Amino acid sequence: FSMINKLTILAVFITASFAFTTKSELFENTPKEEITENSITAGPALSEAEEINLLYEAFSLNNANMPSLTSFSNGILGYTKLEKENKVEKQILTIVDFSLPSTEKRMWVLDMASNKVLFHTYVAHGTNTGGNMATAFSNTPNSLQSSLGFYVTAETYYGRNGLSLFIDGMEKGFNSNARDRYVVIHGADYANPDFIKRNGRLGRSYGCPAVPTALTQDIIDTIKGQSVLFVYHTDENYVKKSRYLNGSQAI
Numbered sequence: 001f002s003m004i005n006k007l008t009i010l011a012v013f014i015t016a017s018f019a020f021t022t023k024s025e026l027f028e029n030t031p032k033e034e035i036t037e038n039s040i041t042a043g044p045a046l047s048e049a050e051e052i053n054l055l056y057e058a059f060s061l062n063n064a065n066m067p068s069l070t071s072f073s074n075g076i077l078g079y080t081k082l083e084k085e086n087k088v089e090k091q092i093l094t095i096v097d098f099s100l101p102s103t104e105k106r107m108w109v110l111d112m113a114s115n116k117v118l119f120h121t122y123v124a125h126g127t128n129t130g131g132n133m134a135t136a137f138s139n140t141p142n143s144l145q146s147s148l149g150f151y152v153t154a155e156t157y158y159g160r161n162g163l164s165l166f167i168d169g170m171e172k173g174f175n176s177n178a179r180d181r182y183v184v185i186h187g188a189d190y191a192n193p194d195f196i197k198r199n200g201r202l203g204r205s206y207g208c209p210a211v212p213t214a215l216t217q218d219i220i221d222t223i224k225g226q227s228v229l230f231v232y233h234t235d236e237n238y239v240k241k242s243r244y245l246n247g248s249q250a251i
Helices: 003-027 048-062 069-084 192-197 213-223 238-243
Strands: 092-097 107-111 118-122 148-159 160-169 184-186 229-231
Touching: 048 069, 048 118, 069 092, 069 148, 069 229, 092 213, 107 213, 118 213, 148 184, 160 213, 184 213
Parallel strands: 092 229
Antiparallel strands: 092 107, 107 118, 148 160, 148 229, 160 184
């Protein structure tokens, strides 16, 4: 099922459950001969935000650790649009929340088919993006900064950081230079939790979302091949101008 179908099914299920309950109460005192097909009507359609809230609740039932509702909601908006554009092959949404400090686990890999969090771990940001907090972002080559927005994962390669995963930025002006900049997902010692214990924060990359070395292989194998990566932040410029968050109900 596509994400659109999945949201629709959730909405229909909840709406139908509500309609069944209220109609059952109504029909208790109604003679059978007066009950017709027209007596049963569908409940009101849910808004996009309500559908996303239902999906968030479904995820929350299965998982103790979830991204914020805001980052999740915006992630679903972009995921759905990319799915409509036929750019999604794997029903996986990875959310990186750079509004959180590097000392917190701020990467979630979500299985959209099973409503499960597959990974929840640390992720590093770029050297010139900030210290413990990420505050500055760029799409410019050699900026050593992280880039916000939606990406589609691509193929793997082996480089100086070992197994690495190309990610193609979908948003001109925000992350469209990712491949040329070699902004990729890879493992790094400075993204390991032990680094936090020694230094008070994670280390920093040249702009790549670097992950703990012990999880690199599993994460990359899970998300490679056209799944969605969303690098989130409260950055006002991005929120106002992102084509994946605007033209729809951005949260």
